[in-house]
Amino acid sequence: MQNRAEPAVARSDRxxxxxxxxxxxxxxxxxxxxxxxxxxxGEELTLTQWGTAGQPVSDTWWTTQNTTTAHTVPDDHVTILRIIDETSPAG
Structure with missing residues (x-):
């Protein structure tokens, strides 16, 4: 069994x-x-990753919006062209 680092826990919403x-x-x-x-x-679009304070930070998915009607895409299915804006989970 490999030793895996525990995911970082967000100190703030991100x-x-x-x-x-x-x-x-x-x-x-x-x-x-x-x-x-x-x-x-080849399709280009704007997607979002998000998380809440106190939860493990995950960058394994992208979503079309932050609701139950969102469509989620695995991170290994996209390449980032440009970060539009972001907030840090470090607070």
């Missing part, structure tokens, strides 16, 4: 909004109601 390019096709579905959205390789 977010990153970035212009990204999809590098691998991905189909996502919202929770409720279930709406499918296909992200196509």
């Amino acid at each position: 977010y990153v909004r970035a212009r990204v390019r999809i590098i691998r096709d991905h189909t996502a579905v919202t929770a409720d109601p279930p709406i499918h959205r296909h992200f196509t390789q």
